[in-house]
Amino acid sequence: MPPGRLPLEVFQARPTGRRPGVDPEFTILVGDSGVGKTSLLVQFDQGKFIPGSFSATVGIGFTNKVVTVDGVKVKLQIWDTAGQERFRSVTHAYYRDAHALLLLYDITSKTSYDNIRAWLTEIHEYAQSDVVIMLLGNKADMSSERAIRRDEGERLAREYSVPFMETSAKTGVNVDLAFTAVSKELKHRSVQIPNEPKFQIHEYIEAQKEKSSCCSYF
């Protein structure tokens, strides 16, 4: 290839904004203390769950993870925030630069579900208007202690027009799907391929959930 010339595929997939795989996509995990943000990130990053006593996150920290979607690398920089109220002002400072926010509640905790409205109010106040938001009902493995039905999660998500799924950081159910769906949405926003249909995150999630419904237990 002569210098200065781009192969056709690269040209066709030329980024219009951020460059997937090069520029990090800032993704932030938010939600009440104890809902499982750190555990979800550990499961996604290392494929494991560390049981035992709960140690609350202090401040904020991040993990880099590259996800390949449709042959394109998306570099996620995932920020794990502290859910405790006293760290809230630190977390707010990061909202403005977020490209995606994964908002978690715990299906065994009505309080964490009720607080989702307050989290969404804060997100709408501090984050960019085009931020990708996904609602996750975590700890889906704890069905005997369930306090929030799945349809209540779905209803809340519909009300705010955000995609939703239940996850388990313990068993790994839907953890990859949540991050893959967000990565696909971010990739479709930053890379425009001619004649490619608009990515519909809700439809993608429903289709993937149907595919795996044979093997899931909730």
Ligand SMILES: Nc1nc2c(ncn2[C@@H]2O[C@H](COP(=O)(O)OP(=O)(O)OP(=O)(O)O)[C@@H](O)[C@H]2O)c(=O)[nH]1
């Ligand atoms: N059974 C079950 N337990 C979970 C799950 N996710 C997290 N936990 C447990 O819930 C507790 C809190 O999890 P963390 O991941 O530390 O919660 P967090 O949201 O990061 O909490 P903060 O750092 O205080 O904001 C820990 O004891 C975890 O082992 C899950 O999906 N299933």
